[in-house]
Amino acid sequence: MILTPNLIRSVLKAEVISKYDVRIDISKSRFSIDSRTIEKGEIFIAIKGERCDAHTFIESAYLNGASAIITRKHLECPELAIPIIKVDDPVAAMQKLATMLIREYQPIVIGITGSNGKTTSKEFTAALLRNYGETHCNAGNLNSLIGLPLSVLNTDFPCKFLVLEMGMLHHGDIDLLNRIALPKVTIITNIGSAHIKFLGSQEAIALEKAKIFQNGCPVVLNPNAPYSDLLIERAKESNSTILSFGEGKDCDIKLLDYSNSRVSIEIYGARYTYQFPNYGLHFVYDSLAAIGVAKALELDITNELLENTFSTFQPSKGRGEHHNFSIDGKKITVIDDTYNANYESISALIKYVQSTYSDMRVITIIGSIGDMGERAEEFYRKLAERVGSLESLILIGTDKISILKESLANSVALYADVDELINNFYRDHPLTQDTVIAIKGSRFMNLEKFVQHIIAKADQLLPLESIS
Numbered sequence: 001m002i003l004t005p006n007l008i009r010s011v012l013k014a015e016v017i018s019k020y021d022v023r024i025d026i027s028k029s030r031f032s033i034d035s036r037t038i039e040k041g042e043i044f045i046a047i048k049g050e051r052c053d054a055h056t057f058i059e060s061a062y063l064n065g066a067s068a069i070i071t072r073k074h075l076e077c078p079e080l081a082i083p084i085i086k087v088d089d090p091v092a093a094m095q096k097l098a099t100m101l102i103r104e105y106q107p108i109v110i111g112i113t114g115s116n117g118k119t120t121s122k123e124f125t126a127a128l129l130r131n132y133g134e135t136h137c138n139a140g141n142l143n144s145l146i147g148l149p150l151s152v153l154n155t156d157f158p159c160k161f162l163v164l165e166m167g168m169l170h171h172g173d174i175d176l177l178n179r180i181a182l183p184k185v186t187i188i189t190n191i192g193s194a195h196i197k198f199l200g201s202q203e204a205i206a207l208e209k210a211k212i213f214q215n216g217c218p219v220v221l222n223p224n225a226p227y228s229d230l231l232i233e234r235a236k237e238s239n240s241t242i243l244s245f246g247e248g249k250d251c252d253i254k255l256l257d258y259s260n261s262r263v264s265i266e267i268y269g270a271r272y273t274y275q276f277p278n279y280g281l282h283f284v285y286d287s288l289a290a291i292g293v294a295k296a297l298e299l300d301i302t303n304e305l306l307e308n309t310f311s312t313f314q315p316s317k318g319r320g321e322h323h324n325f326s327i328d329g330k331k332i333t334v335i336d337d338t339y340n341a342n343y344e345s346i347s348a349l350i351k352y353v354q355s356t357y358s359d360m361r362v363i364t365i366i367g368s369i370g371d372m373g374e375r376a377e378e379f380y381r382k383l384a385e386r387v388g389s390l391e392s393l394i395l396i397g398t399d400k401i402s403i404l405k406e407s408l409a410n411s412v413a414l415y416a417d418v419d420e421l422i423n424n425f426y427r428d429h430p431l432t433q434d435t436v437i438a439i440k441g442s443r444f445m446n447l448e449k450f451v452q453h454i455i456a457k458a459d460q461l462l463p464l465e466s467i468s
Contacts, residue, residue: 001027001104001157008085011100012093015073018083024068026097027105027157031150032066040065045090046072047146058084070094091146098149099180107136107162109181110293113174113209114189116345117286118143119319121189122165124290128309132299133160141339143167148177166212169198174211185296186212186240187220187289191227192344197373202227210234220292222246222285243296245288253288253295263287263310267295274306277313279320280352287313318448320349325458330431333357334454337440338447341369343379347386349440354389357436363429364390365421365450366404367441368397376400384408392429396421396445418449425450 003024005016016022024043032038033045035057044061046054046069055071062069062080070093071077073086087093102109110129112122119141126137136159138151143165155162166177191206199205206227213219213234218241221231225246235242245253256264256271263276263284276284287310294301315321318339325332337349346366353362364387372379377400384407387393394413395401405412413428415421437454441447 012087015086022083031153035061035064038064038066041067043068045070045094047090094149095180098152101152101157105157107159109183110163110185111166111181111183111212112187113166113212115192115194117189118165120283121187121286121289122163124287125293126163128290128294129161131305135161137163138165145173145176149180168208169195171208174208178212178214182215183217185218185293188231190225192342193379194342195371196375197371206230213238213240216240218243218296220289224248243292245292253292258284272303272306275311279315282348323455324462326460326462327431327457331434333436334451335438336451338451341440341442343383346440349438350386353438360436361433362436363392365394365439367445367447368399368401370442370444377403380404396441418446421450422453
């Protein structure tokens with residue numbers, strides 16, 4: 001799809017500054033919002049953020065190889081030997097261009113939202129659909145009003161399937177992302193307390209997430225999860241076909257068994273089985289959601305296809321990633337779930353480690369949970385009920401996470417931040433026996449620093465199967 005000066009002016013209401021004829025193939029071009037990492041030939045979009053204004057880095061982006069610049073009108077620009085496109089709002093311009101690409105190439109878009117499991121469900125869905133045709137998806141967790149259109153702009157079109165994770169902080173976010181993507185099939189993984197500060201209640205979160213149904217497309221969901229009745233009601237109002245997954249007897253994709261690293265399921269009466277590494281039931285549910293998408297698209301499913309897709313699954317960085325190594329001859333497993341946290345995802349991690357490592361020493365490290373607002377004390381008190389049976393608990397933070405320490409009779413360590421944890425961990429928690437360390441907290445806690453620190457202490461890296 002070629003952008004010419006006339007098209008740029010008419011579609012983006014833009015001013016074009018260039019000494020040369022501007023012809024940009026946005027279906028093949030790459031876009032960047034970071035002047036530090038931009039690569040030669042990419043188009044730099046200068047967004048004004050909370051901390052800095054990327055417009056001030058236009059010249060740096062040019063020197064690093066940018067082939068064009070998109071920035072705001074009424075701002076002075078240096079004279080550069082590349083086109084400069086001035087728009088009212090660079091973010092809105094990104095969204096407009098992403099919308100144009102999807103309308104032009106019409107991939108089958110899968111939209112995925114929910115409080116937990118979006119990224120893993122996206123990766124599973126994309127991996128499964130690659131068996132049926134060219135498939136692309138968001139990079140990492142680029143799922144916001146900026147991240148999703150940026151992902152679309154960096155997609156190589158044409159493709160058959162485009163799997164898009166859709167995040168949400170505020171009212172209207174899903175509505176806008178939905179208008180860009182126009183998904184043909186949607187997944188809602190679950191409704192939890194993530195970002196409850198911005199919407200006030202889980203019911204409000206469910207109602208906002210349900211706006212993904214507005215296109216009347218098939219929806220894949222767990223009918224036994226919290227707020228599923230509300231979601232099902234909204235799906236029916238939008239004339240959406242519902243495909244259910246889970247352990248309920250009436251589920252379309254029904255989990256029969258998960259043991260010894262094998263999953264057995266039933267789909268409309270037909271039974272299937274596939275290998276799935278033992279990383280927890282919550283990951284298995286994400287694979288069921290992906291299978292639901294394939295069934296919604298009326299694609300053929302075989303045992304071999306499921307085996308090839310899921311048997312080699314490894315959690316992505318900071319999302320349940322396992323590290324095995326030895327320190328002073330003791331086998332250590334670190335479960336790195338540091339990417340983010342809320343009450344539900346912490347509960348899932350606790351359930352996993354207690355069921356999987358019941359015969360081993362387990363140290364559980366929990367960092368502060370963000371975006372809870374006035375509900376913080378409520379959710380920390382709920383969490384206290386879940387952590388009371390943990391053998392060894394470490395808390396990190398200076399907010400109301402201290403409620404957990406006050407509420408528990410067993411010994412609990414509390415550190416202000418990750419640096420204090422690193423400085424005191426080996427003194428306070430000597431690794432004198434084989435140990436599993438499970439660590440989780442919100443993004444702003446930077447708990448991955450501890451993971452990096454302890455791995456650096458390793459004498460030897462070990463294969464994952466050596467401790468379980």
